[in-house]
Amino acid sequence: MSTTAPSTHKLSDTDLAALATRIKTWGRELGFQEVGITDTDLESHERYLERWLAAGHHGEMGFMAKHGTKRTRPEELVPGTLRVISVRMDYLPPEVETTKVLGKPDTAYVSRYALGRDYHKLIRKRLAHLAKRIEAEVGPIGYRAFVDSAPVMERALAQKAGLGWFGKNAMLIHPRAGSQFFLGELYTDLPLPTDAPFDTEHCGKCSACRTACPTDAIVDDKVIDSRRCISYLTIELDGAIPEQYREAMGNRVYGCDDCQLVCPFTRFTRVSQEDDFAPRHDLDRIALTRLFAWSEEEFLDKTAGSAIRRIGYVRWLRNLAVGLGNAPWSEAVEAALKARLAYPSDLVREHVRWALARQRDKRAQRIL
Template identity: 45%
Template structure:
């Protein structure tokens, strides 16, 4: 038996490093692929706030107005959770099937409605926070075994889990904590696992030493920049979110600019192109977490099948799903764009016409655009 498996042996935990190793082992047993540590007082927070302000000054946030709020909490995460001293950064793989790297893209299936791979199963946020809470409770149960160490744990143990649910510099924290490096597409990359994973944080009141960041390995590669359908990656490490298909199909409300519609193709919720092309994703891992398994055939549904969902179907099929975020009418808007970009077919035009003058001017605008695109392609055949 490994001594780290025996929590009653005080000699096992001689340093804070031993405690960290035990926590990392527990994190992996809960389904997290990796775990890193960072102080709430790390200098990166002030640096990131300056970068965020420059990004906002360019108007890259689009309708994400919340990015202008709570800057004091982003810069001072210790104020987010009173008593917190260390942030545990974790990542969780979400692929259920390893994609064919740098070859088959989502454009190869023009009549299929493409849902970003992280969103095909249950909403990961609850799963992430639930497992982080389990990890926190396991840590709390071990505190008596660590009293001989100076971890600042004399007061009552404080913890709070997060997953995209607070003003936190999530990706920079994971970067600084050694979970990977920031790629040119602004997503985190890991040398052994690519980028198909989600991130979460656990704030705790123990004082544990920081992990070290890893070296970046993008080199001269620009594949993610070159393939972006809307050219949203305006330069290495600079993303214009307002032009990103993930933003446009999920966060953006109202009409989508005509200049982006053909580029959106058949993507109805999110976009994985910059990840699919990345050479590091040849090492992407398949998840061990059942919640990411696709539901309601969201990994292989045709655009017409999705178009025929009623609002009741949408509410039923997206219960506990990230797709709820976009709302039914915006979901139809995205599918209408996809149908406009699909292989021309009179049946598609007929189905598009069936939803005119029902859900308002915004959707009608996109339906009429799609019909025009379909007819243009039919007439040119």
């Protein structure tokens, strides 16, 4: 995050309008596919967030409630903020399979945003470059860059900045780019002219995402009960994955893309040319047993600079154990699980035992 001194200059409306146009050009030059500008009024989203929290849909994500209205009132998070510059960066690497991998139960499915290097650093750096370009033009400004790491209503701000609408899966969707993109924000004290919000919702009668969700986590249009969501269960949840969701997780070991993959607008997804987002260590096609064999050292080494690393090795093994329990029976799968029966973590051992019981059932069914 970066902060500089508040703006001291006085720009005319004409100057600010010209600056807004240039900011969008610079944003595209820096690799953002779209840039929009909005004000800080998130009143309706604040009410939505309050209802969502009151229903307990955030599960163990206490940080969602922790910051009070700082999340919904940008000027409380960064005093002096008048505008938010919202940016979109597409992340899907070229030639990466999605549904085919989901159909191979002995192969790990890692959410496609997490296959490469961690996006936080890259986007924050580009946002800082954008701020510096603005400062080169108009002198010092007050700003702070965010990427999914502070109490920021990023999708709400992006919708208001004209970058897309909220789909029934609660993702932000662009009619010509789908939803497989990252968002970032530059809070600033420059009183730039704002863009029109994206008010037309194109979901219509479609409800493919709600039908496709493996754990019925989309409990109402645009409302996700995180406690049922595979992304939450595999990434945010600290303890045991509730048994009722384990089978439905299939081979999804880090995140889940199902509600996006079935969305008709996903066919408009644009592939990313960013080298950082290219898959590392065959994470887009690797066998569950190979990942389960990684030592902690290998895990730390291979996930260095990746979003996956933050879940830690124990949760990683927990998730993989569930995936292996759901895989077709094979001697290799059973052996891989048995090798972890004495792993020094109750959490891992419990998931391994669950997976082994499923594997033994499958073996017995083969004999019958």
